[in-house]
Amino acid sequence: MVSSKGISVESVVSFLENLAANPSSIPASLREDDKLRKRLLSAIPKLVPELEIPVEVGQRLFYSPLELIAARVAVDLDLFNIFKASPTPLSTEEVAKRTGKSPNPHLLTRILRFLASVGMVREAGTGVWSSSHYGNNLSGEGEYAGIKSTMDNCVLAGFAIPEYLRRHAFNPPEAHEDTPFGIGNREGSEEPTFYEWLAKRPQNARDFNVYMEYHRTGVRTWLDRPEIISEIKDALEKITEGKKGEEKSVAFVDIGGGIGHQCKALRTKVPEFKGKIVLEDLKEVVATAEPGEGIEKVEVNFLQGQPVKGAASYYFRSVLRNWPDPSSRTILGYIRDAMDGDSLLLIDDLVLPDQGAHRYETQLDLTMLAVLNAEARTEAHWKKLLSEVGLEVKDIVFYEEDAREGVIIAKKMVN
Ligand SMILES: C[S@@+](CC[C@H](N)C(=O)[O-])C[C@H]1O[C@@H](n2cnc3c(N)ncnc32)[C@H](O)[C@@H]1O
Numbered sequence: 007m008v009s010s011k012g013i014s015v016e017s018v019v020s021f022l023e024n025l026a027a028n029p030s031s032i033p034a035s036l037r038e039d040d041k042l043r044k045r046l047l048s049a050i051p052k053l054v055p056e057l058e059i060p061v062e063v064g065q066r067l068f069y070s071p072l073e074l075i076a077a078r079v080a081v082d083l084d085l086f087n088i089f090k091a092s093p094t095p096l097s098t099e100e101v102a103k104r105t106g107k108s109p110n111p112h113l114l115t116r117i118l119r120f121l122a123s124v125g126m127v128r129e130a131g132t133g134v135w136s137s138s139h140y141g142n143n144l145s146g147e148g149e150y151a152g153i154k155s156t157m158d159n160c161v162l163a164g165f166a167i168p169e170y171l172r173r174h175a176f177n178p179p180e181a182h183e184d185t186p187f188g189i190g191n192r193e194g195s196e197e198p199t200f201y202e203w204l205a206k207r208p209q210n211a212r213d214f215n216v217y218m219e220y221h222r223t224g225v226r227t228w229l230d231r232p233e234i235i236s237e238i239k240d241a242l243e244k245i246t247e248g249k250k251g252e253e254k255s256v257a258f259v260d261i262g263g264g265i266g267h268q269c270k271a272l273r274t275k276v277p278e279f280k281g282k283i284v285l286e287d288l289k290e291v292v293a294t295a296e297p298g299e300g301i302e303k304v305e306v307n308f309l310q311g312q313p314v315k316g317a318a319s320y321y322f323r324s325v326l327r328n329w330p331d332p333s334s335r336t337i338l339g340y341i342r343d344a345m346d347g348d349s350l351l352l353i354d355d356l357v358l359p360d361q362g363a364h365r366y367e368t369q370l371d372l373t374m375l376a377v378l379n380a381e382a383r384t385e386a387h388w389k390k391l392l393s394e395v396g397l398e399v400k401d402i403v404f405y406e407e408d409a410r411e412g413v414i415i416a417k418k419m420v421n
Contacts, residue, residue, distance in 0.1 A: 029139055071161070076120050077144060078157040083107060083117075085127065086145035089137035095130035148220025155213040159204070162190030163376040178379060182333045185379040200328075200377050205290050215291065218324070219267040226405045228268075228323070228354050228413045229275045234403055237350060237415060242281045242318035244348035256317035257281025261308055261341070262325035266297025273300060284314055308337045312344040320345065323354040327370070328378045331391055338395045345418050351392075353414040356382040357402060367410065392416050 025032050036043055055063065080086055083105040089096070092104075098115050102108065109117075115133065122129040125140045144153065166189035171178065178184075183198045197203045204211040228234055242257045249255070257280060260269050266285045273283065285297050286306040295303055304313060312320075320341050326334050341351060358367050371382040383391065389399050397416045404412035 072120070073124050073126075074153070074157060074161070076117060076124070077126065077153050079117055080121060080126065080141075080144075081150050081153050083109060083114075085118075085121070086137075086141045086149070089127055089135065090142050090145045092137070095128075095134045095136040098133050098135070101135060148216060148223060151213045151216035152221060155210070155217040159200070159210050159214055160187075160373060160377055163187035163200075164190070164373065166190035167372070167376050178375070180330050180332050182330050182379055186376045187378070190376075201288065205288070211290070212294070215265045215294065218264045227271070228352075228403075228405055229271055231403050231405050231413070234352065234413055234415070235276055235279075238319045238352075239280075241348050241350045245316060245318050245346050246281075255281050256284055256314050257319065259284045259286060259314050259317045259320050261286045261306070261312075261320060261322050262328075263287055263321075263323070264291060265295040266301060266303070268321070268323055269297045269301045273298065281318060284317070286314075308340065309333065310340075312340040315344045316346040317344070317349060319350040319352055321352040321354065325355075326353060327355055327374050327382050328380050330378075330380050334391060335395050338392065338397065342396050342418060347418060347420075349417070351397060351414075351416040353388070353416065354411070355388075355414070357388060357404070357410050357412050357414065358382055358384045359410060360384055360386070364410070388414055393419070 036046070054066070058066065085101070085105070088101060088104045096104070098111055098118065101118065102111055102114050105114075118127060118135050119129075121127045121141070122135065125138055126144065127141050128136045128138045130136045143149070163186045166186040169189055170186040173189075185199070187193070187200050187203075188198070191203060193203050197206055204214060238257060242255060246255045258269070258272060260266070260283070263269060263285045264287060269283050269285045272279060282302060283300065284302045284304055285292065285295060286304045286308070287295065288307060289305040292303045292305050297303065306313060326337070329337060338351075345351065356367055356370060358371070363371075367382055374380040374382060385402065392399060392414075396419045398419045399414055399416050401415045402412050403415065404410060406412075
């Protein structure tokens with residue numbers, strides 16, 4: 007069979023088969039050309055369901071949670087790091103020894119066999135295993151934290167979405183305390199929400215915070231758009247005009263900034279940055295943060311107020327997606343009251359397109375529903391939300407195309 011461009015379908019399939027069987031033969035140009043690589047990554051998953059027959063759909067879809075579940079077991083046994091560190095393939099017995107946990111050898115074989123069948127390890131021979139590109143991509147502290155945080159903190163909430171929607175007759179309430187997470191994670195009344203639940207579980211909280219620090223490593227961030235820094239510098243000049251010492255004024259407040267990774271990243275990227283940098287988060291999060299020199303830590307519950315007044319910029323990254331509109335109005339209302347006429351509000355978040363949202367965006371949106379009864383918003387939704395609390399959008403600077411991450415720059419409305 008010959009395609010419209012004269013290439014035989016047989017040769018395309020053989021070419022792809024060969025790449026899959028011998029990953030070292032993947033041309034460097036494909037790994038290095040990000041646009042081309044992403045085109046292929048986007049095409050293959052769309053092609054798979056087009057080619058399947060029903061029984062194959064079932065095999066793929068019904069068992070898909072097992073990939074994450076097995077990865078979680080692999081993390082407990084440190085398998086990805088063990089294989090990455092080993093220059094030669096390892097027998098099952100040797101793997102068992104290196105885990106230090108004496109796993110039952112038969113059970114370990116079953117786990118390894120599953121991991122090999124999905125590509126997370128390689129089967130180098132019968133009962134002999136080695137690292138794979140997929141498994142290596144999952145090794146390391148940040149990846150481990152991501153697997154643990156997703157499995158231990160979020161997955162049960164996701165599984166509870168259908169039950170939650172049935173209970174609410176497919177009309178979810180606006181209250182941020184009423185969530186699928188509440189059904190899936192069986193929280194007590196003293197810990198009604200995800201963050202209160204985390205506060206009582208230090209290991210879960212640590213995994214979540216490390217994952218938050220790590221999860222955008224290697225992709226573009228707001229700091230790759232110099233015009234945002236210029237806007238903050240201009241705002242700082244305006245708010246300090248006529249006053250002595252820009253250094254004493256607050257240039258940047260990272261609200262819900264976790265353990266301070268964006269504050270640190272800003273200091274590193276713009277060492278000459280003038281004015282104070284402030285990290286705000288809940289008491290228990292700020293207590294574990296070590297943002298480094300020149301970054302002030304402030305304990306804040308942003309549902310109750312904003313202590314830093316008249317800063318040049320107030321920055322939220324991946325925070326407002328955690329809150330439904332009524333709570334977001336409360337949070338933003340406190341910021342509006344703290345803002346000067348020249349202060350900037352910077353919302354670093356997803357801005358969904360009206361049509362054709364990417365899978366990265368839609369899966370994040372439903373995760374927000376699951377965990378926090380919240381959502382990812384479209385541009386029109388953001389504009390409406392901000393205008394409801396007296397703020398107006400001046401600009402939206404996108405820095406990541408696939409998942410339309412961008413910074414919404416807003417100011418106080420002039421009456
Ligand atoms: C999704 S994380 C984002 C963290 C960080 N901005 C980032 O981009 O990695 C949301 C953050 O909001 C914080 N948070 C949740 N509820 C809060 C509250 N009521 N007051 C202040 N911070 C809160 C959490 O502790 C967490 O660090």
